[in-house]
Amino acid sequence: MDIIHTTVAVGKYLISPLIRHTDDGDFAASVSIRSGQGRSMHDRVMRFTPRFDSHAQAQRYATEQGLGWVRERTRSRVVVA
Structure with a gap:
């Protein structure tokens, strides 16, 4: 592996x-x-069910999913006055 x-x-x-x-x-x-950082560090791991023909496809998918998760979290924190 x-x-x-x-x-x-x-x-x-x-x-x-x-x-x-x-x-x-x-x-x-x-x-x-x-x-x-340090004691306040948090690590979330997500596993995906799709399988891919190439390393590049799998890496692109995982990166896009991670970026989407971050976007969702940061978008909800933006307050419009």
Whole structure:
């Protein structure tokens, strides 16, 4: 099993797509979304059911899902006066 990841920093969040080559020959995608530091650090990991033909497709999907999660969280915090 190989897990290859790259990270994307967005504000206080660190998005890390985690891609695994499965025994069936396809690719599985997960994403880690980390925020905070030290004792206040929080790490959310989401695993996805779609399988992909390539590492690049799985990485793109995981990154998009992580960015979408961050957008939803930051959008709800914006207060319009």
